[in-house]
Amino acid sequence: MPELPEVETVANGVHDRIHGRRILGVWTSGKPQTFKSPETEIAETLTGARITRVHRVGKTIVMDVQQGPGSRVQGPKPKKSQFLIHLGMTGRLLVSQPEVPLPKHTHAVLSLDDGREVRFVDPRRFGRLSIAGEDYLGPGAEPTTISAEEFAAVFKGRRLAIKAALLNQSILHGVGNIYADESLFRAGIRPRRQAGRLTRAELGRLHAALQQVLAHAIRLGGSSVSDYVDADGIRGFFQLEHKVYSRAGLPCRDCGATLRKVIVAGRTTVYCPVCQH
DNA sequence: CGTCCCACCTGATTGC
């Protein structure tokens, strides 16, 4: 569930539920690859800290915390840190009452001062948890706010396929397989076209299409916040009308032609041979 | 450096 709109929805939903709370205790699973920072550092940084904000940078959820009285990390002035949560393919960040049984594949639990728990659950373990000392900005540009001029500039001279460029987080951060395919369809551009050879007009269409599809998806995701945080998953999000994603072999919703499936950048890619050039 | 490819995991679905 982890592209920009889903991550933003999760981050906003979790922020609304837990900002201002203090973390009393931290448990971690010990599965080494889940933790990019040592588990001891995560526990020491978070235990006793207050959660000031939860937001999104690219596909990463960023939890701002501030150590104060009662935290293990003490200093002359309150120390700010960030807990970074990358959901990978199957990661979920849940806010639960402690009596709700721990789901299988739970890798971290933060116990809050109101009794609730923040739980990180990730069956496939592609997700990653870490601590950042300073403001984490991540690689790549933010697609929801980038200007058309900057957007065109980041693809200049790039010889890789435009689909691969959209997926590359060090160019733009937050775009994944669904929104790459959906924005290319809406812009009428084939996924294998070389990024650096797109015309300025095509890049203008892609910029507009990507920002529209992300904004649309964020709106839909936002409407299902209470469902997925309390229960299990993001039910309702898939109501988004995908034009091509997961529709290979089906008729194009715009022209009726059979949608084609190819592999680009190692990922399943679907496009309309008539609408996209 | 830019680009490509595959390993990293579990679980749901498809196909024989």
Added chain:
DNA sequence: TGCAATCAGGTGGGAC
């Protein structure tokens, strides 16, 4: 019904 093969919304490290 059972079991193996295939596929999945992501990334980072090594090869070229």
